[in-house]
Amino acid sequence: MHFMNNASPPLNVHDLTVAYQRQPVLWNVDYAAPAARLVAIVGPNGAGKSTLIKALLELIPRATGEVQFFGQSYAESRQRVAYVPQRTTVDWDFPVTAHDVVTMGLYGRLGWFRPVTRAARLEALEALERVGLADFARRQISQLSGGQQQRVFLARALVQRADLYLMDEPFAGVDAATERTIIGLLQALRSEGKTALVVHHDLQTVQEYFDDVLLLNMRVIAAGPVATVFNAENLKRTYGGKLALLDQVGHQMVLAGRTQ
Amino acid sequence: MSPFESLSLLAVTEWARVFLLRDYNTRIVLCGTVLLGIAGGVIGALMLLRKRALVADVASHAALPGIGAAYLLMESYRPDSGRWVPGLLLGATISAALGLLFAQGMGRIRRIKEDAALAITLSLFFGVGIALLTWIQALPTGHAAGLSEFLFGKAAALLARDITSIAVAGGIAVGVVVLLRKEFCLLCFDSEYALASGWPVHGLDVLLTALVIMMTVVGMQSVGLLLIVALMVLPPTAARFWTDRFEPLLWLSGTIGGASAAGGVILSALVPKFAAGAVIVLSGSLLFALSFLFGTRRGVWWRYRGTAATQRQIALDDLLRACYEILEPYLHSPDALTEHPIAQSELLQKGRWSLARLQPLLRLAERSDLLRRDFQDRWRLTATGRRAAIQAARNHRLWELYLIHYADIPLVGADRSADAFEHSLRPEILEQLETMLETQSPRLTVPSNPHAPHDPKLSATATEVRP
Numbered sequence: 001m002h003f004m005n006n007a008s009p010p011l012n013v014h015d016l017t018v019a020y021q022r023q024p025v026l027w028n029v030d031y032a033a034p035a036a037r038l039v040a041i042v043g044p045n046g047a048g049k050s051t052l053i054k055a056l057l058e059l060i061p062r063a064t065g066e067v068q069f070f071g072q073s074y075a076e077s078r079q080r081v082a083y084v085p086q087r088t089t090v091d092w093d094f095p096v097t098a099h100d101v102v103t104m105g106l107y108g109r110l111g112w113f114r115p116v117t118r119a120a121r122l123e124a125l126e127a128l129e130r131v132g133l134a135d136f137a138r139r140q141i142s143q144l145s146g147g148q149q150q151r152v153f154l155a156r157a158l159v160q161r162a163d164l165y166l167m168d169e170p171f172a173g174v175d176a177a178t179e180r181t182i183i184g185l186l187q188a189l190r191s192e193g194k195t196a197l198v199v200h201h202d203l204q205t206v207q208e209y210f211d212d213v214l215l216l217n218m219r220v221i222a223a224g225p226v227a228t229v230f231n232a233e234n235l236k237r238t239y240g241g242k243l244a245l246l247d248q249v250g251h252q253m254v255l256a257g258r259t260q
Numbered sequence: 261m262s263p264f265e266s267l268s269l270l271a272v273t274e275w276a277r278v279f280l281l282r283d284y285n286t287r288i289v290l291c292g293t294v295l296l297g298i299a300g301g302v303i304g305a306l307m308l309l310r311k312r313a314l315v316a317d318v319a320s321h322a323a324l325p326g327i328g329a330a331y332l333l334m335e336s337y338r339p340d341s342g343r344w345v346p347g348l349l350l351g352a353t354i355s356a357a358l359g360l361l362f363a364q365g366m367g368r369i370r371r372i373k374e375d376a377a378l379a380i381t382l383s384l385f386f387g388v389g390i391a392l393l394t395w396i397q398a399l400p401t402g403h404a405a406g407l408s409e410f411l412f413g414k415a416a417a418l419l420a421r422d423i424t425s426i427a428v429a430g431g432i433a434v435g436v437v438v439l440l441r442k443e444f445c446l447l448c449f450d451s452e453y454a455l456a457s458g459w460p461v462h463g464l465d466v467l468l469t470a471l472v473i474m475m476t477v478v479g480m481q482s483v484g485l486l487l488i489v490a491l492m493v494l495p496p497t498a499a500r501f502w503t504d505r506f507e508p509l510l511w512l513s514g515t516i517g518g519a520s521a522a523g524g525v526i527l528s529a530l531v532p533k534f535a536a537g538a539v540i541v542l543s544g545s546l547l548f549a550l551s552f553l554f555g556t557r558r559g560v561w562w563r564y565r566g567t568a569a570t571q572r573q574i575a576l577d578d579l580l581r582a583c584y585e586i587l588e589p590y591l592h593s594p595d596a597l598t599e600h601p602i603a604q605s606e607l608l609q610k611g612r613w614s615l616a617r618l619q620p621l622l623r624l625a626e627r628s629d630l631l632r633r634d635f636q637d638r639w640r641l642t643a644t645g646r647r648a649a650i651q652a653a654r655n656h657r658l659w660e661l662y663l664i665h666y667a668d669i670p671l672v673g674a675d676r677s678a679d680a681f682e683h684s685l686r687p688e689i690l691e692q693l694e695t696m697l698e699t700q701s702p703r704l705t706v707p708s709n710p711h712a713p714h715d716p717k718l719s720a721t722a723t724e725v726r727p
Contacts, residue, residue, distance in 0.1 A: 021370070057456040059455055059456055078457065083453060083456045083457075085450070085452055085456075089452055090450045091311075091449075094309065094448070094449045094506075095309070095500065095503065095505055096445070097504070100445075100505070101449070104445075104446050104449070104450070104453070107442055107443070107446055107459075108457045108459075112440075112443070113439050113440065114442075115442065116442060140504035156453075
């Protein structure tokens with residue numbers, strides 16, 4: 001397996017700063033993601049969670065800083081990194097089927113000018129099956145529910161057979177069935193030794209779904225295993241004065257502590 | 261031979277001459293514009309999917325000052341050489357490219373949105389172009405320059421060498437799209453993902469824009485720069501009404517583009533009073549209108565038909581459910597559902613319909629073999645009607661239960677008509693609902709599923725309906 005004989009962490013960020021129009025939105029991010037863990041990126045709106053992912057993938061320019069994937073630059077390790085963008089970033093009226101979208105995950109491996117092969121389409125179909133959408137393969141994508149669209153994006157990342165998955169809010173606005181599917185997939189990926197960094201909004205499910213957490217509010221507030229890092233004090237430092245929310249989460253955590 | 265006969269004979273020979281392409285000139289024009297239509301349709305489809313349909317419009321308008329400037333430049337270099345077409349087209353290309361760069365640069369300024377930047381560029385460049393053109397017209401040699409041909413096109417006067425340039429440009433454009441269709445599809449659908457996957461998104465965009473400029477410049481001579489955008493926007497928009505797939509959309513758009521060009525050229529050859537460019541655009545619009553109305557994917561006609569069918573189905577379901585509710589007190593006798601008569605007044609008492617609405621509905625149910633009428637004007641369910649009535653009542657009650665107990669779970673693609681209901685719920689929820697119905701709510705009963713393998717025991721169901 002990859003992660004056993006590879007000493008470099010899946011992701012190593014050193015002193016990353018990102019600025020929009022001279023206004024810094026991320027300061028001095030230092031972070032190393034451990035292998036075979038599910039990591040939640042948590043923080044308030046505008047904390048730079050999506051920005052962090054986009055800066056890692058060089059979708060937006062970095063002001064300073066160094067990013068390495070498996071000890072290499074992103075250009076060298078692209079095939080080992082898969083990106084699941086927010087569902088709302090594309091036009092779902094586009095004339096393609098669910099199957100077509102998943103096949104796009106294989107374009108990189110196919111290379112320039114090559115038409116899509118039968119083997120590639122078969123592989124895409126298998127990925128659709130893994131996310132429970134085999135029956136929907138021939139549907140035009142606007143005829144899928146929000147959760148199904150999210151799963152199509154997930155399947156597109158799966159066919160890349162990457163070792164690190166960067167997901168931008170995969171749980172936003174999805175139904176319960178999709179949430180279970182995504183969690184099942186994440187756990188399967190972890191058991192294969194793969195890592196996932198997931199921008200996550202729902203504080204109440206962090207403990208249940210994730211191993212590690214990266215608390216972010218324009219800089220890294222805290223990072224590490226959920227058990228040690230995800231506590232009321234760190235959340236307060238991340239979310240500042242939004243006490244009502246914190247109380248609610250604190251209550252949840254007390255409840256969780258009692259039942260454990 | 262009467263004058264009338266000779267006239268009609270003349271008309272027939274004229275039509276035959278056009279349609280059989282006897283005319284060398286018609287053949288040339290047809291060939292060139294059809295090639296242009298095909299390539300324009302294919303490239304236009306990509307621009308439309310990239311959400312940049314306006315770019316073609318800006319490119320064509322921004323080409324005008326380049327034509328004027330090239331004319332002046334060549335004229336000052338050597339008098340009377342200003343009408344050299346390749347030089348004019350080169351000027352047009354450079355100017356169109358500058359216009360798009362200008363628009364892009366302006367779009368970078370935070371307070372100017374992309375559409376505003378495009379509109380400003382279009383009017384600015386076109387304004388400069390018109391100013392140059394009027395100035396040239398006033399020059400001693402300028403009047404004969406005929407530069408205004410580029411505004412409205414001169415399809416009827418296309419020459420063989422124009423066809424060559426159109427064929428080469430169109431061939432390049434279509435060839436590039438064939439080679440890079442998968443890359444362009446990814447670019448148009450999800451450029452961010454493409455960028456993250458390492459595709460040169462910017463380079464692909466530049467290539468696509470270059471193809472647009474090329475087709476615009478080549479097409480200006482025949483259709484005119486004011487109307488060339490129609491050949492890039494109408495065909496793909498029309499094609500979208502027929503297909504939900506990327507590649508078929510490209511080729512269908514090319515076909516529609518070619519067909520509208522052919523239609524336009526033939527029509528304008530028959531009725532020479534109209535400029536070919538205008539007729540091409542009009543025949544493209546006609547194809548668009550037909551697609552908009554009758555396109556199988558989202559045409560207005562099919563959507564109307566679909567809505568009407570759904571509404572009919574809902575109305576019939578309501579009627580059958582009312583019948584079931586009326587018959588429910590008599591379910592203890594085995595054949596009550598098909599044998600017990602229902603009077604029209606009983607249905608009216610339900611208060612769901614006026615007499616005026618109930619009567620056509622009953623006739624519809626009769627035509628659909630769901631109800632039959634006896635000589636006393638009373639109604640009975642047929643065998644089909646019985647099954648449908650049970651289904652309708654069952655769906656309705658399960659649906660109510662679902663709303664009461666499970667409404668916080670989002671339902672995927674639910675619609676409350678027909679038996680779609682039970683397929684849109686997860687089996688475990690359906691099962692729970694049915695158990696709940698038996699145990700907890702004795703007042704709210706559900707007849708069993710007529711599709712179930714074991715035959716339903718109708719008489720076993722309770723007798724009271726929720727008010």
